[in-house]
Amino acid sequence: MSQILKEYLNTQLTELKDNGLYNEIDVVDGANGPVITIDGQKLINLSSNNYLGLATDEDLKQAAKDAVDSHGVGAGAVRTINGTLDLHKELEDVLAEFKGTEAVIAFTSGFNANQGAIPAIMKKGDAILSDALNHASIIDGCRLSGAKIIRVNHSDMEDLRQKAKEATESGEYNKVMFITDGVFSMDGDVALLPEIMEIAKEYDLITYVDDAHGSGVMGKGAGTVKHFGLEKEVDMQMGTLSKAIGVVGGYVAGSQELIDYLKVAGRPFLFSTALTPADTKAITEAVRKLMASTELHDKLWENGDYLKAGLKDLGFDIGHSETPITPVIIGEEKLTQEFSKRLKEEGVYAKSIVFPTVPRGTGRVRNMPTAAHTKEMLDDALKIYEKVGKELGII
Ligand SMILES: *Cc1c(COP(=O)(O)O)cnc(C)c1O
Numbered sequence: 001m002s003q004i005l006k007e008y009l010n011t012q013l014t015e016l017k018d019n020g021l022y023n024e025i026d027v028v029d030g031a032n033g034p035v036i037t038i039d040g041q042k043l044i045n046l047s048s049n050n051y052l053g054l055a056t057d058e059d060l061k062q063a064a065k066d067a068v069d070s071h072g073v074g075a076g077a078v079r080t081i082n083g084t085l086d087l088h089k090e091l092e093d094v095l096a097e098f099k100g101t102e103a104v105i106a107f108t109s110g111f112n113a114n115q116g117a118i119p120a121i122m123k124k125g126d127a128i129l130s131d132a133l134n135h136a137s138i139i140d141g142c143r144l145s146g147a148k149i150i151r152v153n154h155s156d157m158e159d160l161r162q163k164a165k166e167a168t169e170s171g172e173y174n175k176v177m178f179i180t181d182g183v184f185s186m187d188g189d190v191a192l193l194p195e196i197m198e199i200a201k202e203y204d205l206i207t208y209v210d211d212a213h214g215s216g217v218m219g220k221g222a223g224t225v226k227h228f229g230l231e232k233e234v235d236m237q238m239g240t241l242s243k244a245i246g247v248v249g250g251y252v253a254g255s256q257e258l259i260d261y262l263k264v265a266g267r268p269f270l271f272s273t274a275l276t277p278a279d280t281k282a283i284t285e286a287v288r289k290l291m292a293s294t295e296l297h298d299k300l301w302e303n304g305d306y307l308k309a310g311l312k313d314l315g316f317d318i319g320h321s322e323t324p325i326t327p328v329i330i331g332e333e334k335l336t337q338e339f340s341k342r343l344k345e346e347g348v349y350a351k352s353i354v355f356p357t358v359p360r361g362t363g364r365v366r367n368m369p370t371a372a373h374t375k376e377m378l379d380d381a382l383k384i385y386e387k388v389g390k391e392l393g394i395i
Contacts, residue, residue, distance in 0.1 A: 020333075020334075020337070026038045026039075031055070031056045032045070032048055032050055032055050032056070033045065033050075033053070033055070033056050033372060034053065034370060034372040034373045034374070034377055035377065036349060038349070041347070042347065043344065043347055043348065043349040044347060044348050044349065044373075044377050044380060044381045044384075045349050046348060046349060046350040046367040046368055046369060046381060047349050047350055047351045047366070047367075047368060048368055048370065049213070049242070049243035049244070049368060050243070050244075050246055050370055050372070051216055051217055051243060051244040051300050051324065051368070051370050051371065052216055052244050052245075052246065052286075052290075052296040052297065052300060052370065052371045052372075053246070053296065053370050053371045053372025054244070054245060054246025054247070054286050054289075054296070055246040055247075056246075056372075057246065057286070057289075059285055059289065060246060060247070060282040060285050060286055061282070063281045063282045063284070063285035064278035064279070064281060064282040065278075066281060067087060067277040067278045067280065067281035067282070068277065068278050070277070071085060071087060071277035071281075072277060073276060073277070073278065074273070074276055074277075075088075075273055075274035075275065075276060075277065076273075077273065077274070078269070078270060078271060078272060078273055078274060079263070079269055079270075079274045080263070080264075080269070080270055083273060083274035084274065085274070085277060085280070087277055087280040087281055087284070088106060088274060088275065088280055090280075090284055091106055091275075091280050091283055091284045091287075092104045092105065092106055092251075094284050094287050094288060094291075095251055095253065095287055096253060097291070098221075098222055098287050098290065098291055099222055099223065099225075099226065099231060099237060099239075099253040100222065100226055100231040100232075101231055101232075101237065101253040101254055101255070102254070102255050102256040102259070103253070103254065103255070103256045103258070103259035103260075104251050104252070104253045104259060105117075105251060105252050105259045105262045105263055105266065105269065106241075106249055106250070106251045106275060106280075107249065107250040107251060107252075107266070107268055107269060108248070108249055108250070108268070108272055108273070108274070108275055109240070109242065109248060109249060109250050110137065110210075110212050110238065110239070110240030110241075110242060110243075110249075110250035111137040111140075111250070112250055112268040112272065113238050113239075113240075113250030113251060113252055113268075114135075114137040114138050114140070114141035114210065114238060114250075115137070115140065115141050115144060115267070115268055116141075116252075116262065116266030116267055116268040116269055117141070117208075117236060117238060117252045117262055117266055118138070118141030118142055118144070118145050118179070118208070119141060119144045119145040119146070119267070120261065120262055120265035120266045120267070121145075121175075121177070121206065121236070121261075122142070122145040122146075122147040122175065122177055122206075123145060123146060123147060123174075124145075124146035124147065125147075125173065125174045126145070126147040126148070126173050126174050126175045126176065126177070127147055127148040127149075127150055127167045127172070127173040127175075127176045127177070128142045128145065128147045128148070128149050128150065128176075128177045128178075128179055129150050129152050129160065129163055129164060129167065129176065129177065129178045129179070129205070130142055130149055130150065130151055130152060130178075130179050130180075131151075131152055131154055131155065131179070131180040131181065131191070132151050132152065132153055132154045133154045133181065133184050133186065134179065134180065134181055134210070135181055135185070135210060135212065137210075138179055138181070138210055142179065147173075147177075148172075148173065150163055150167060152178070154184075155189065155191065155192055157192060157195045157196070157199065160178065160196065160199055161199050161202075164176065164178065164199055164200075164202075164203040164205055165203065167203075168203045168204070168205075175206060176203065176204075176205050176206070177205060177206040177207070177208055178196065178199075178200060178205045178206070178207055178208070179207075179208040179209075179210070180196065180208075180209060180210070181209075181210050181211075181212070181213070182209045182210065182211035182212075182213070182214035182218065182223060182224030182225065183211070183212075183213035183214040183217065183218065183224055183323050183325070184213075185212075185213045185325060186327065186353060186357065186358050186364075186366070187319055187320065187321060187325070187327060188319070188320075188321025188322060188323040188324070188325030188326065188327065189320060189321065189322055189323075190214075190218070190224060190227075190322045190323065191209065191224065193209070193224065193225065193228045193230055193234070194228055194230070197230055197233050197234070206235050206236070207233070207234045207235045207236070208234075208235065208236040208238065209224065209225055209234050209236070209237050209238065210238045210239075211223045211224050211225065211237055211238065211239045212238075212239060212240040212243055212250075213243065213323070213325065214227070214239075214323075215239040215240060215243065215244055215245065216243065216244020216245055216290060216297070217244055217297070217300065217323055217324065218323070220294050220297055221244070221290040221291075221294065221296075221297045222290075223237065223239060225237050231253075234254075235254055235255075235258065236252055236253075236254050236258065237252065237253040237254060238250065238251070238252050238253075239251055239252075239253065241279075241283045241286075245283055245286045245287070246282075246286055247279050247282045247283045247286065248275075248279055249275050249279060249280075249283060252266075296371040297371070299371040300324055300369070300370060300371040301324060303324065303369040303370065303371065303373050303378060304323070304324025304325075304326065304369050306369075306375065306378055307324075307326055307367060307369045307378050307381070307382070308321070308326050310378065310379075310382040310385075311326065311328060311367075311382065311385060314382065314385060314386050314389060314395055315389070315395035316328045316329075316385070316389065316394070316395060317329040319364075324368070324369055325366065325367075325368060326366070326367040326368075326369065327353075327364040327365070327366050327367070328350075328364060328365045328366075328367065328385070329362060329363075329364045330352075330363050330364060330365065330394060331361055331362065331363060332361065332363060333354040333355060333360070333361075333363045335363070335392065335394075336352045336353075336354050336363030336364060336365065337352045337354065337363075338392065339352065339365055339388060339389075339392055339394065340352035340365050342388045342391065342392065343365065343384060343385070343388055346384040346387060346388060347380070347384055348381050348384045348385070350365045350366065350367050351365070351366060352364070352365050353365075353366050
């Protein structure tokens with residue numbers, strides 16, 4: 001091993017561990033469901049993004065098995081060579097119908113979709129106005145594009161208007177985009193899309209909404225853009241197939257021209273092998289399920305509301321979430337980590353999120369209830385929250 005690499009790794013790891021920033025990764029034994037097993041301990045799982053419980057759905061599992069039988073285990077190539085299977089076309093058609101857009105392009109992950117779609121459209125000489133709380137994959141996609149990145153204060157419409165005006169009137173940039181999460185995963189707040197679209201119209205901004213946490217959750221499942229009825233206005237809707245949809249993958253939905261172009265200019269689409277047949281068929285089944293019934297979506301919201309009300313009644317600060325994402329804001333970093341650790345010892349798996357992921361002094365334990373949780377599980381979790389909250393003097 002290179003001595004320089006060895007020293008580099010040692011320094012980095014020591015520094016992270018000394019600052020309490022080294023994340024020890026837990027191994028889950030078996031499936032990721034509403035109750036999980038870690039180190040032999042059964043835990044009520046409030047940490048997944050498996051909002052609708054589809055990761056272990058019987059129909060999806062069967063669809064995946066059928067696809068293995070009919071199409072094998074791999075797509076065999078990147079989409080543009082000969083990796084576009086009939087299954088991929090079927091998925092993209094179903095997704096476009098669900099999203100209410102002309103067309104969709106699928107990628108192998110949401111992260112990949114942002115790496116592909118943002119740099120395909122935005123170039124050096126362009127500017128991207130980016131909400132300050134945007135996800136890491138958006139930030140990386142923007143960096144990769146070579147465009148000038150202009151941070152906009154989180155959900156601050158005055159700041160957006162001001163910066164949109166400056167960027168467009170300066171004459172410095174060929175094109176200007178505004179990019180935002182649809183649902184912000186740390187607080188559960190929703191982007192102010194109607195106001196954003198008004199500003200975008202005024203300054204002819206290209207609009208891009210990353211709806212990773214909104215897909216399957218908002219708009220009866222079809223996402224935040226559909227929730228506001230803006231699916232014909234927002235230029236680019238990105239979504240993930242890995243969270244509420246329960247499988248893996250990502251996509252961009254929009255006009256036919258946009259998707260035609262991304263299919264020749266999105267680098268991960270051109271240079272990374274296509275989604276597997278099993279994933280593709282399982283995702284298609286999931287989307288069909290969401291189009292046929294809002295039962296899972298409704299159950300998710302019911303559980304979210306139930307957990308929120310319970311935590312609030314106990315006296316916890318649950319912030320201002322507008323979605324099932326339920327933060328319990330503790331504040332101080334060490335106390336937040338201790339709180340999460342004690343919850344786990346008592347049987348609730350809810351991860352602590354602290355600086356630098358959220359601002360200093362706003363450490364939180366984030367709860368992601370799903371459609372798969374029963375009332376009994378949520379009641380048990382609330383009892384444990386009460387016990388640990390009193391023990392640590394938080395309530
Ligand atoms: C999770 C997430 C992604 C990445 O999606 P994957 O399919 O897991 O790669 C992108 N954007 C946001 C806002 C996310 O929360």
